[in-house]
Amino acid sequence: MLLKVSYPLHLVYKGITSFRNFLFDQGLLKEFHPEVPTIGVGNLTVGGTGKTPMVDYLLDLLSDRNLGVISRGYGRKTKGFLEIRPSSSAEEVGDEPRMLADKHPEARFFVSEDRVKGIQRARDLYSDIHTFVFDDVYQHRYLKPDFLILLSDYHRPFYKDHVLPYGRLRESRKGADRADVVIITKCPLDISESEKKGIEKEVRRYSTSPVFFASYQIQVPQNGKGNQLEKGSKVVLLSAIAENKKFFEQQSKNYEIIKHYAFRDHYKIPPIKIKEILSKHQDVAILTTEKDLVKIRQDIGTEDLDRVFTPVVKVEMGEDFGKYLRTQLGFVEKP
The missing domain is CATH 3.40.50 (Rossmann fold)
Incomplete structure (x- = not known):
């Protein structure tokens, strides 16, 4: 019974999201491209792919840059654009942004449902921010980051999943072709080269971008x-x-x-x-x-x-990803 109900709804939802993507792809809905280097982190799946640990990892990786981070602030009781200050509570700005701000006091953090307005306001306040990182921005297509990272859980890869409510995907698997890089998260430390090649082959059905692998180690x-x-x-x-x-x-x-x-x-x-x-x-x-x-x-x-x-959850990746990221964004090597 559940299958009979969920599958037709899945087709409707898939059609709506695919049509929306078509409008953006054809330029009928406009994307905003910020003037400063921007990195977007997101997924095709509803929750659980490890976005927050990855943003944490990126902030460490780019600690030589003057960074700004913009999140939606999911679960907060406020609305609109807010800068996260030392006195801001998790209820005001969201638990994950508050946690990241505590761990990275050298960066500036903001929350805004509208990412375009968010970066515009942040730039008005701090014109010296060199680079912005956007958390959970994959479906927020009004913003076009310079470098878009798609995360996919090793245990629940997007290429084996289906669109809501029949599966857990927010949009069709074809959405992976927008990514500049695909990162398979939560991999075992001893993942073999042959298994990596098998995963890359599956990803290649939907994206031609480089594929990297990350292990999430619990300290x-x-x-x-x-x-x-x-x-x-x-x-x-x-x-x-x-x-x-x-x-x-x-x-x-x-x-x-x-x-x-x-x-x-x-x-x-x-x-x-x-x-x-x-x-x-x-x-x-x-x-x-x-x-x-x-x-x-x-x-x-x-x-x-x-x-x-x-x-504490620590992301472990090889040096190749950091070098690739910096090359794509035109950053010099970290001293």
Whole structure:
């Protein structure tokens, strides 16, 4: 029954998104090309391809540039253009932009649903920004970045998926041909060259752009003082992300999980619930994600912060990608 309903809706949605792309491709809907170098990060899939860790990686990779970052600010309670300042809360600007701004104080961060207006406002404020990075911009076609990165999850590649609601794609697989580069994310560290070639062959059906491979490595959880969580410890998991189940599976390999409090992605867990969890599990470490911590930190007393740990996700790629990116954008090699 579900298939009978979802497949016709899938055809309708696919038709609408394909027609929209056709209008842009023919120039009937206009794209804005900023005057400064711009990088766009996005995907064809609804959630879960690792956009935020990749933006984090790009900011490290281009740390010699004067950077600006523009996100939609998904889940925020405000609207319009906002600059992210040290005093901005996750509720005002979104959890992921707030987290990235904390990690990269040298860059300037902004949120704006309208990316074109966003970069125009940001440029008015800071004309010295050399390069802009746009998070989750693949379907925002009114903006045309100089370098558009398409992310695809190794475990759920776009070339095996279907358009909503029959699958998880936001648009047809053909949309991959807009990418300047395709990055397969969350690859195993020991992925073989033969498997890479097989994946590249599948991608080539939809895109002729270079294909790179990235591993997402989960570091040992640390608290605010930099103390690591001892392997085998009893923990309570607390997460409001797109892949709660995967978070549980990853942490259960190293820790004894007593309870997992899981909520929908970007959900702001009420302070009273945080206090209830802390009170119920007074002698147990709390293990949460980086983006969840930026939302709940103010609700945790100083006496409990030391037992709150977060694992950092690090992207690992070869040097070839960084060199290729800089070459395409005309940047000199990083000193």
